Amino acid sequence: MLSLRHLKALSTLLLVRTGCAIAVACALIADAGAQASAPKGDASVVARGEYLARAGDCVACHTLPAGKVFGGGRPMDTPFGTLYTPNISSDKETGIGKWTAAEFYSMMHTGKSRDGSLLYPAMPFGSYTKVTRADSDAIYAYLMSTTAVHQPNRPHELRFPFNKRQLLIGWRSLFFREGEYQPDPKQPADWNRGAYLVEGLGHCAMCHTAINALGGNVASKAFEGGLIPLQNWYAPSLTSNKEAGLGDWSIEDIVGLLHAGISNRGAVYGPMAEVVYNSLMYLTEDDVRAMAVYLKALPQRSGDKAEPPSAAVTEARNDLAPLGKKVYDAQCAVCHAAQGQGKVPHFPPLANNQSIEMNSAVNPIRMVLNGGYPPGTFKNPMPYGMPPFAQALSDVEVAAVVTYIRTAWGNHGAPVTVKEVNELRSAPLY
Template identity: 45%
Template sequence: MKKINIFRFVRKWQITVVVAGLMMPLSVIAVSQTADTEQIKRGEYLSRAANCMGCHTARGGEPYAGGRTLKTPFGEFVAPNITPDNETGIGHWSSEDFWQALHSGKARDGSYLYPVFPYTEYTKVTREDADAMFAYLHSLKPVAQTNPPHKIKSPYDNQFLLFLWRMWYFDEGVYQPDTSKSEEWNRGNYLVQGLGHCNACHTPRNVWGASQNSKVAGGEIMGTHWYAPSLISPLEAGVGEWSIDDIVKLLSTGINEHAVTSGPMATIVRQSLQHLTPEDMRAMAVYLQSIGEKHMENETPKKIPPMPDQVKRYLDMGERVYQEHCQSCHGVSGEGVPGIYPPLAGNRSVTMKSPHNMIRSVLYGGFPPTTASNPRPYGMPPFQHIIRDHEIAWVISYIRNAWGNLGSLVKPEEIDDSRGNEF
């Protein structure tokens, strides 16, 4: 019997497969696979930009398998498994389900998600980007991991209250470009306010946990004892007076001649920001520079008021602690060593209103992120096992008021209050 060849060349470089009367060009299949590969690759990049792994990975756990506990005043929330496992992850989810969660803050069954998942910012993400992220997550290895349930305090475990919260505080909508601004500025705004969800940390929150504005004006990171400084004020982390290159360097390496990132921000730089393209990094810098305020040209420098004798004695005790434990690295006059040990004189992170970050750094150490451009950063060891709480309060108070610095005094009880919930 003569064999039937089911493959025939229709034209050069294109093969057509005939199966049960259905003709499908292999060239189309190849294009489709390429498109899927490109979408997955783009989704991986966007997931990096959104730092999904940061919350959806427990310490020492499988990537994206969830299990990390996020503590808030309203209870403890456990990040879910978002690998494509059918039973414990999002294997049965469709792209529409994912879009509903990201854009509308609703679970697959239609129930309302709690805003510890920052859908209040992710709602700005475009459908195209959301679909790419979903394609990437579905390309991952499925991990069968059942995570514990949330422990939400009463009455916050009530869907009707969450419905009211959304009515008051949630504005659903994809980012709309500002036509009066450049394409680069709009890209930076989209990354900062949308995918990067910077507002989730860098904003003051009311008693209901809702952002009081979208101006990244600074606020305590809920449940962590870390303070995310204002990205507007020149007295905190505003970069209106910095060059674009300086901003890019800080975001991509975690350190520049003006500042060093530590705590949660160092983690963001290591896990997310350093992996962005130079174009996206510059776009973020352009946007952040544009919203940063500048010092007034005729602004009168603050004068250090006369100190009462009791305050002088308090600071004198702090100076002795500084000389013993800090001076060898940060210098006699708090000048530091460029690129190695940050200066303390004139350092905004030292003098800003909240002392939380400085307390945490002294307690647990200060560690810039390890990045491709700064693979072996210098760090500060923890001191909580070396000096006592009242000595930490003394030395921080001294640093905040030495060499022209002007900040509030720190009390010993503030040191103990800052313990726990390490990021």
């Protein structure tokens, strides 16, 4: 099971998560005859495995757009070449149909394939190692029950030396710690369940933790947020109030965002919308609430208090603010209200919205340029969308209106530049 996230150095190979993100709706629904194709597993175990595979968002990377479920072959472009995701269907020749449950667990637990070869860290084995044997066996049973897809695996097309798997030994020694999740006896059951899902199958830290110069996630900066390379979206901090943290969110608002894609505090767009659509909306209310409990309890960083703006920042803000207000009043106020209070839950507030004030302005710039929809979920089947303004507004106007919403109504974001807007105008949507 792969997710796509880009690593910066030797190990930077392919640690980009499209699961925080790229998948298609057609991949969400298993074939109607999937259960009947391989009736070896106990029905309750298979059903549990399907649920856990949803929690792990396996379909996101292992299914081509308009392709057969779990057939693999999805290309993942990186600066070092292209990675192709493997076939994990029950096919005995091209999938994992000949694997045993023990071999599948070993892969999940150790980050090594059936033949002993090291997996590239695009596969989130650093998180999946926390999955229990019982849960791994259930996922295996589910995959064995799915329709066999006869689709040979395509070899990766990586440049030298990144095509030498043995070089991953160094990365693993620095950033991989093998071991199942061990419950904290000092914490309640829901906290432990949430920790297991967030740190394990959910592999949330892969996007919400910045990578260092060696291409690994630093444990001391876990969940503090970071730019998702190649996708040009910013995964916000889940710990810090300044960086869109959850410190002053209610449990209900966190649950709403994860389960429905919308809440009174905001809505998900971009890669996170895909995660909700493919994975989180299928989880039980209890499991999503457990995740919210755990996230809510994550320690906040020190030094989150906003610094007073410099003279240069103040000048830039004052230069752009009049045009920004004009654009906002004409284009944005009808949905987000004159004072940025929004019309919750469908039109999120912009005033006192931490995601608007983040150090990185990538997300609000992209939303103005490209627009978007929250995912259609069971709890919000007909979401309201944000129209794109790339064709209607110039780079200067976009920079002005984003600067305005980041600095008006008591918001403490910094102004954005025309250059930042121009660079993102041609960025891929996902």
